[in-house]
Amino acid sequence: AQSVTQPDIHITVSEGASLELRCNYSYGATPYLFWYVQSPGQGLQLLLKYFSGDTLVQGIKGFEAEFKRSQSSFNLRKPSVHWSDAAEYFCAVGVRGSGNTGKLIFGQGTTLQVKP
């Protein structure tokens, strides 16, 4: 069955420190991978995506992610965290259905807290 696992429910980092959020997926075919961010009480905004090609992808707000097929992972990183990065982060995999259908499967989310 297709699934996405974000092992860390809650992470706290100091402002200026580096960040890595983990994401593992289970999907039999080549995955389409996404990272979204959600501020409290708001909708989700796309940070970055991976479809094919270079396995290191750059996104908005200084985020990047690396696709590792051998580890079924798509971890999100940022070299220096800002207080405004405090939010909930969701990893998702796009799975193909019959015909031209398909859907996103989301992980449980990781809440990032930033200490001053």
Place this chain on the structure above:
Amino acid sequence: DGGITQSPKYLFRKEGQNVTLSCEQNLNHDAMYWYRQDPGQGLRLIYYSQIVNDFQKGDIAEGYSVSREKKESFPLTVTSAQKNPTAFYLCASSIFREFLAKNIQYFGAGTRLSVL
């Protein structure tokens, strides 16, 4: 400004009552989606629509109904058959009606539904 508008922001449901959540988009997107978000469970797909007058069940459609009479509108009704409706509901849209697995989804700000 183009975007997705969900209303109301907060909604309260009485026992045995049906309530309807509004979702309107002015992005001229073909596909629209409804998700339910519960703490620690990520987002789960309720219904989606690729084209006007057509929609498909997602993973947790029981107790919900939708309609797609206009391209820009995709209302969700939470019926009395949904025994645990308290959650945060998110509407999303994507440009294309095909290849849904790799469509970037754009989200509204959500409706928080509670039971009285």
